[in-house]
Amino acid sequence: MVFATRNRVLLIDLHVHSHHSISGVLEPEEIILRAKQVGLDGVCFTENQPFSEWKELKELGKVHDVAVFVGLEVSTDCGHYLLFFPDPKQVEPGAWFDSEEGEETTLLFDKVRAAVERLGGVMIASRPYDLRIPHPLGDRIFSLKGIHGIEVRNGRCNTLVNDFALEACFHLRFAAVGGSHTLDTLTKLGTVATLFGETIADEAALINALKEGNVWPVEISETPVLRNNRDMGDRGDRRGRDDRRGRDDRRGRDDRRG
Incomplete structure (x- = not known):
């Protein structure tokens, strides 16, 4: 299935959780249907634990004509990260780190970075200034190596947290992305996303666009603009x-x- 042509840009939500995540309650199909309803071209299921059902998610995407990509959200001693790999099998349990289903796991940043580099993936710093999470990244982002982009618009973060991330991204000249961080409700889906300026057929193309910086964070509102x-x-x-x-x-x- 082709989800873009040379002259078409794609709007993709890079940060979505289904019931395959800890604390996630949403069915993948209802997420995909809602994504289509609000005008998204694709969604990335970034579950916060390894999962084997990624093929089923991609099949659902084909049925409903919505591009589906898979990745992981991991918690480290230096913040949270969205990870994407050229081979989607890397999201399966035991692919590159061991974790029991339903187990809250904090990984070492250096271990994650080494695995991502070895497997040709990307690391996107997720909500780096959100103080509600354990070990928030904060200004350490200016000294760490191996980060490819920053989530500068997160649907579950307030304006100040997002703006700090945007400022850091501007100074570091990283790829800036947005994601709804859909977890337990569909209300944020379609309000925050990432605009891709090229064809995205699979995770490898997604990674290439992120590394090249051919992406833009987008906030979507139905509120009319008064001139x-x-x-x-x-x-x-x-x-x-x-x-x-x-x-x-x-x-x-x-x-x-x-």
């Missing part, structure tokens, strides 16, 4: 000022929580 204050009536100026104050207050509260 000027006249569109808003006489209250336009007052609403603008009030909204700025409200956003600042909310960001402060979110930051303390997160």
